[in-house]
Amino acid sequence: MLQEFSNLIQLQKHFNNELTCVQYLENLKWNGKPTCPKCGWEKIYHIPTRLKHPDLAGYKDFQCSNKECKKMFSTLTNSIFEGSKIQLQVWFAAMYLISAHKKGISSHQLAKDLGITQKSAWFVLHRVRASFAPKPIDQKILGLFAADETFIGGKNKNRHEDKKVDNSQGRSTKDKTPVFGIMQTGGIIRTTVIPNTTAVTLKPIMKSLVEKGSIIITDEWLGYNGLKKDYAHIRVNHKQGVYTSGAFSPNNVENFWSILKRGIYGIYHQVSPKHLHRYCYEFEYRFNLRKMQDAARFINTMKQTDGKRLTYKGLIAKPAQPEIMVDEDGVVIE
Ligand SMILES: [Zn+2]
Numbered sequence: 141m142l143q144e145f146s147n148l149i150q151l152q153k154h155f156n157n158e159l160t161c162v163q164y165l166e167n168l169k170w171n172g173k174p175t176c177p178k179c180g181w182e183k184i185y186h187i188p189t190r191l192k193h194p195d196l197a198g199y200k201d202f203q204c205s206n207k208e209c210k211k212m213f214s215t216l217t218n219s220i221f222e223g224s225k226i227q228l229q230v231w232f233a234a235m236y237l238i239s240a241h242k243k244g245i246s247s248h249q250l251a252k253d254l255g256i257t258q259k260s261a262w263f264v265l266h267r268v269r270a271s272f273a274p275k276p277i278d279q280k281i282l283g284l285f286a287a288d289e290t291f292i293g294g295k296n297k298n299r300h301e302d303k304k305v306d307n308s309q310g311r312s313t314k315d316k317t318p319v320f321g322i323m324q325t326g327g328i329i330r331t332t333v334i335p336n337t338t339a340v341t342l343k344p345i346m347k348s349l350v351e352k353g354s355i356i357i358t359d360e361w362l363g364y365n366g367l368k369k370d371y372a373h374i375r376v377n378h379k380q381g382v383y384t385s386g387a388f389s390p391n392n393v394e395n396f397w398s399i400l401k402r403g404i405y406g407i408y409h410q411v412s413p414k415h416l417h418r419y420c421y422e423f424e425y426r427f428n429l430r431k432m433q434d435a436a437r438f439i440n441t442m443k444q445t446d447g448k449r450l451t452y453k454g455l456i457a458k459p460a461q462p463e464i465m466v467d468e469d470g471v472v473i474e
Pocket residue numbers: 176177178179180181204205206209210211
């Protein structure tokens with residue numbers, strides 16, 4: 141099993157061949173008891189691997205012994221690594237870098253660091269981001285929450301409009317995409333990319349996450365009208381900084397927005413609305429695990445790689461609107 145490590149060099153020393161990597165994933169996935177991903181059968185035959193790498197010559201894939209099923213599968217089936225030509229060692233290094241870099245890492249930088257093409261790096265980044273997607277919650281949470289929304293994107297000259305001003309409160313969506321965030325005390329945030337910031341949009345999101353009777357703190361935006369029916373709703377005035385709730389307020393959510401925006405504008409420069417939710421997952425994931433050591437965060441990241449396959453086809457599927465992605469050196473990514 142993976143020993144303690146505290147940097148990329150140590151990680152690479154441990155995962156120094158494809159076999160170690162795939163065995164690590166196998167153990168993480170099944171803990172010694174491979175199970176059919178199609179029917180759940182536990183009696184499994186070993187068959188020669190179809191994974192193509194010299195390190196894996198003696199490695200075994202699996203076949204379901206259920207006569208109705210007979211599915212052939214490997215450790216990588218249904219994982220973010222399935223069907224990728226990039227070596228697992230490279231994937232592992234990428235996952236370490238992506239989960240450790242607080243401000244994010246561009247596909248251009250990742251390509252240089254790992255010696256892969258920018259197109260591959262872009263794909264790796266999006267698959268990893270997809271694996272960061274928060275899991276559906278088992279049950280709603282009762283507690284103290286702060287909710288806030290922000291706008292991402294737009295041309296540089298328009299960005300000052302992010303600041304909230306009277307009436308409009310900067311909520312023009314002309315060239316920006318709204319994102320809603322709800323944070324629990326303790327600083328765990330959940331973000332959602334939304335079409336607009338009306339009550340019709342915001343309320344169902346809150347209702348799906350927050351148990352009735354909880355306390356929700358928001359600013360004075362009209363989209364939060366009507367929360368009193370289900371929650372103890374506290375409104376604070378952004379400009380005057382009047383908080384009736386002690387230290388916890390929408391300002392806590394704003395701290396996250398500033399990290400997200402610094403990352404998106406500083407590292408990625410521009411993000412198309414189509415992919416924005418994945419960037420939100422990425423920043424949300426790191427933010428929520430910010431108190432974890434890099435090694436622990438890496439292991440947590442690896443645990444999330446299963447069952448979250450995002451195909452290249454799915455990734456480049458018809459954009460809702462024309463998009464241009466530009467990396468830090470102004471390179472257009474197609
Ligand atoms: Zn089966």
